[in-house]
Amino acid sequence: MNEMIGSTIERIHETDSTNNYAATCLLTKRPLEGAVYVADSQIDGRGQISNKWESEPNKNLTFSILIYPGFLEIVRQFEISKAISLGVADYLTELTDHVSIKWPNDIYIDNRKVAGILIENSISGHIISSCIVGIGLNMNQQLFISDAPNPVALAQVTGVIYDLHESLLNLCKKIDVRYQQLQAGNFEKIDEDYKKILYRRGYWSPFCDETGDFQGRILGVDKIGQLMIETRSGKVKKFQYKEVIFK
Numbered sequence: 001m002n003e004m005i006g007s008t009i010e011r012i013h014e015t016d017s018t019n020n021y022a023a024t025c026l027l028t029k030r031p032l033e034g035a036v037y038v039a040d041s042q043i044d045g046r047g048q049i050s051n052k053w054e055s056e057p058n059k060n061l062t063f064s065i066l067i068y069p070g071f072l073e074i075v076r077q078f079e080i081s082k083a084i085s086l087g088v089a090d091y092l093t094e095l096t097d098h099v100s101i102k103w104p105n106d107i108y109i110d111n112r113k114v115a116g117i118l119i120e121n122s123i124s125g126h127i128i129s130s131c132i133v134g135i136g137l138n139m140n141q142q143l144f145i146s147d148a149p150n151p152v153a154l155a156q157v158t159g160v161i162y163d164l165h166e167s168l169l170n171l172c173k174k175i176d177v178r179y180q181q182l183q184a185g186n187f188e189k190i191d192e193d194y195k196k197i198l199y200r201r202g203y204w205s206p207f208c209d210e211t212g213d214f215q216g217r218i219l220g221v222d223k224i225g226q227l228m229i230e231t232r233s234g235k236v237k238k239f240q241y242k243e244v245i246f247k
Contacts, residue, residue, distance in 0.1 A: 004034035005065055005179055006172030014041040014057075018064035019120060019134040026130060031066055034176070038063035038168060042136075054146040060153070061137040061168055065175070070127045071183060077128055078225030081105045081119055082194040083182045084133050087175030088115050089197055096157050102199035103218075103227045104241055107137075112152035114138050139167060195220040199246075204232075206247040209239065213247070 015021045018037045041057035085105040092099045098110045107115035118134040138153035139162050201218040216229035226238040
């Protein structure tokens with residue numbers, strides 16, 4: 001099967017958010033599936049909820065991918081997040097060690113965040129008519145000035161300065177492999193690989209929810225993407241995004 005993700009790439013010198021740019025393109029035309037919009041400078045990058053994404057111009061990868069996952073039931077929309085996260089993790093694991101996915105879709109190297117993903121779905125009836133996947137991957141930035149608690153760039157870990165265009169092409173290939181798995185309905189493989197690489201899975205760690213601090217052990221996620229954490233008492237708690245804090 002031919003590669004879809006990155007088959008067309010549009011480079012933008014500066015934009016507020018590549019997700020906003022992709023959304024405008026979607027309104028004015030129907031771009032080919034897999035179209036990528038990459039910005040040299042993203043001045044108002046967005047993360048989950050109201051979070052911001054810091055990125056020094058011409059140092060990192062800030063881009064959005066447009067897909068049309070109409071083949072996917074709405075109840076399975078978290079599979080998109082899994083597949084994209086795995087694609088980014090697959091790319092990084094070829095370059096460094098200790099890569100994991102912090103639920104739902106932050107990418108970590110050791111205990112530091114190297115990439116964030118923002119997925120925005122458009123629903124039409126019973127299908128996901130379109131999906132804009134925004135990705136920020138810290139590549140060559142050496143200094144972070146925002147109040148983000150734990151950012152890191154790949155170059156800080158490996159000591160290598162990366163060619164951003166070549167890196168984008170290689171990253172798109174990895175994401176494409178995972179998206180093709182999704183299209184083929186290979187959910188078991190995606191679910192298994194996602195669970196395997198989950199940050200803090202399988203060992204006792206401190207967390208906090210609306211009831212206060214507790215010790216828990218991440219088991220995985222359920223079918224709709226809720227994080228499942230076993231407590232010391234043996235109870236399994238399920239959480240939506242922002243309902244639990246990693247301490």
